[in-house]
Amino acid sequence: MAELDDYRADTRSWLDENCPQSLRAGGGGSLYGITGGKKFNPKNPDERVWLERGAEKGLTAPTWPTEYGGGGLSKEQNKILLQCMRELKTPPPLVGFGLTMIGPTLLQYGNDAQKAEHLPNIVQGKIRWCQGYSEPGAGSDLAGLQCRAVEDGDEYVINGSKIWTSNADEADWIFCLVRTDPDAKKQEGITFLLIDMEQPGVTVRPIPLISGSSPFCETFFDDARAHQRNVIHKKNAGWTVAKALLGHERTMIADAFGVGGGGSRLSLADRARKYLPESADGRVSDAALRSEIAQMEIDSKAFGLTVQRSKDAAKAGHQPGPESSMFKVYGTELNMARHELMVRIAGPQALGWEGEGFEDEELQLTRDWLRTRGNSIEGGTSEVQRNIIAKRVLGLPD
Numbered sequence: 001m002a003e004l005d006d007y008r009a010d011t012r013s014w015l016d017e018n019c020p021q022s023l024r025a026g027g028g029g030s031l032y033g034i035t036g037g038k039k040f041n042p043k044n045p046d047e048r049v050w051l052e053r054g055a056e057k058g059l060t061a062p063t064w065p066t067e068y069g070g071g072g073l074s075k076e077q078n079k080i081l082l083q084c085m086r087e088l089k090t091p092p093p094l095v096g097f098g099l100t101m102i103g104p105t106l107l108q109y110g111n112d113a114q115k116a117e118h119l120p121n122i123v124q125g126k127i128r129w130c131q132g133y134s135e136p137g138a139g140s141d142l143a144g145l146q147c148r149a150v151e152d153g154d155e156y157v158i159n160g161s162k163i164w165t166s167n168a169d170e171a172d173w174i175f176c177l178v179r180t181d182p183d184a185k186k187q188e189g190i191t192f193l194l195i196d197m198e199q200p201g202v203t204v205r206p207i208p209l210i211s212g213s214s215p216f217c218e219t220f221f222d223d224a225r226a227h228q229r230n231v232i233h234k235k236n237a238g239w240t241v242a243k244a245l246l247g248h249e250r251t252m253i254a255d256a257f258g259v260g261g262g263g264s265r266l267s268l269a270d271r272a273r274k275y276l277p278e279s280a281d282g283r284v285s286d287a288a289l290r291s292e293i294a295q296m297e298i299d300s301k302a303f304g305l306t307v308q309r310s311k312d313a314a315k316a317g318h319q320p321g322p323e324s325s326m327f328k329v330y331g332t333e334l335n336m337a338r339h340e341l342m343v344r345i346a347g348p349q350a351l352g353w354e355g356e357g358f359e360d361e362e363l364q365l366t367r368d369w370l371r372t373r374g375n376s377i378e379g380g381t382s383e384v385q386r387n388i389i390a391k392r393v394l395g396l397p398d
């Protein structure tokens, strides 16, 4: 206990000395976090300072092994770190698919050389990753993917396309599912391959969204190349790696959306105080709404604790299995319901698109709300997750 108390005191004082003032109290940072990568160009230069200091201290990947630049923290220490960061309301020094998806997958399936090559670049925020799973004809039926990779000496030559590749236009590398044996059963002819995006054979085209932004893209491979050392696990055994990564992805989506409430910064209670008349005692006067807000906060808290329990189990060696599908369904539904509630509270102020009469935060709420429509689709749709839960958790017949 005394050791943990010391750790808390050290962490508080380190954060106080090192976290830039402009990023505290929820202010001044990019809405969707510090993403790193070669194209990272934050409006607030303090984000880069925070990334560099956090990486040097191992706090970008607090629980990863120190040999790759992680913090090597125990789960108890990590909880304390997160608590201390919450106290300061500071953003994590780094976010992204490197930390939440490909990193954990490499720790599980990568060989020593692959870990040594890629994990430090992730931890230091030098390389940003995107995910090349979905194709125009392969979404829910992911194993039907057609993007081909053919061996040519030490390399693979890749031809085909991916779709809905989030942030491909800002990513440096892509982790990709490619077909390496077209004659095998469909799950058995797939390889998990890492591909450098900075080469002539890779073209990225952003897709505009209803929310007004274009976070995802089409990605085309025309004789693109990847060295064979970038095959994770084994040739034609990519489906196993793909499923492991999906477990990490679904837990991450549930965690990010279900607990934190997506990118929006005002709490429900603060929002209600801002837009709705208060009673003399400072409470939201509408009792029904008050109870809805309380229920949402209770559900979020309970869900957060459940996800934390699963993360603790993962730390102890239990990799996420089909339960990540339950988290994904519940977490994303919670996030969508939270945004509906926020829009209801803000009323017409939540329906602005641009121009005067709306605060920046209100315009962002409109876009965040529209963005939540994708929550039940990304990382595998809710229908598909329910199929997995039915079969693999409840044991129901096909």
Ligand SMILES: Cc1cc2nc3c(=O)[nH]c(=O)nc-3n(C[C@H](O)[C@H](O)[C@H](O)COP(=O)(O)OP(=O)(O)OC[C@H]3O[C@@H](n4cnc5c(N)ncnc54)[C@H](O)[C@@H]3O)c2cc1C
Pocket (backbone or CB within 6 Å): 130, 131, 132, 133, 134, 135, 136, 138, 139, 140, 141, 163, 164, 165, 166, 167, 216, 374, 375, 377, 378, 379, 380, 381, 382, 383, 384, 387
């Ligand atoms: C915001 C967002 C970000 C994304 N980011 C990425 C990314 O970075 N990389 C990436 O590779 N992909 C990404 N995707 C793609 C995502 O994984 C796919 O959209 C998803 O898997 C569904 O595939 P699909 O769009 O082809 O729909 P389809 O598979 O065509 O499904 C259409 C409808 O049919 C239903 N359906 C299909 N099969 C079944 C079944 N067996 N039982 C019941 N219902 C079924 C689905 O639930 C859905 O409602 C992203 C998607 C979104 C929305």
